[in-house]
Amino acid sequence: MPDKSILIAPSVLSADFTRLGDELQSIKSADLVHYDVMDGHFVPNLSFGTEILRQVRRATDLPLDVHLMVSNPEEQVPWYLDAGADIVTFHYEAQTHANRIVSQIHEAGAKACVALNPATPVALLDSIIEDLDMVLVMTVNPGFGGQSFIPSSLAKLRSLRKLCHEHGVSPDVEVDGGIGPDNVAEVAAAGANVFVAGSKVFKAEDRSAAIEALRTNATLGTAKRA
Ligand code: DX5
Ligand code: ZN
Secondary structure, three states: OOOOOOEEEEEHHHOOHHHHHHHHHOOOOOOOEEEEEEEOOOOOOEOOOHHHHHHHHHHOOOOEEEEEEOOOHHHHHHHHHHOOOOEEEEEHHHOOOHHHHHHHHHHOOOEEEEEEOOOOOHHHHOOOHHHOOEEEEEOOOOOOOOOOOOOOHHHHHHHHHHHHHHHOOOOEEEEEOOOOOOOHHHHHHOOOOEEEEOHHHHOOOOHHHHHHHHHHHHHHHHHOOO
8 A cells, every 4th residue: 555645743832922923924835724722621631722723724725634532522523623623532431432423524625534542443434434535543652742651552552553454444544642753753654654743843942843854753653664
């Protein structure tokens, strides 16, 4: 199967919210804007909701990659579709009718993605993988920016590649948490092609250079894929 395009998705969770418009301008060379929604229940933190997403929609032309870390995705997915999400990710651990949510997302013309926490095995995607546009492999326990990458994620990415191969599908594979220029190559080599980076982009003085470093190293890693 051909390699999928490399996509860099800065997470605005690490941006300066008082200057969000400028912060979005500073990441124009990225491919997606990653928007983390935290409900204080599924994860031990709160972030932002639909109103700020509507403002982000007006402030950037980049596609919006909305990561819902919420306990009730059945209820909340339509809110974010309405607010302008291009990709909607919900957590496998939070839902009871995954196929229903995927259909809801597709009916609105958006892309559907399921996220797996570090302790959730990829085998659970067996009955749904053929319907997904993307799978998000969490490489930290969700809830906060700036955490360290969990090394066992590499084996998990390889298992996901195997599962996709068995089903003859090639969804995008996104990684989120602790991703930076130093580890993005090995993560790409293990099978990821969509790279979320919060602190490593927004804490850098030159955001374009940080995005470019991620892109260059991810390209090198992809070339080393077995
Ligand atoms: C974590 C969020 C991430 C976070 C990543 O729960 O889903 O998107 O912003 O931040 P870094 O890249 O700093 O680990
Ligand atoms: Zn995220």
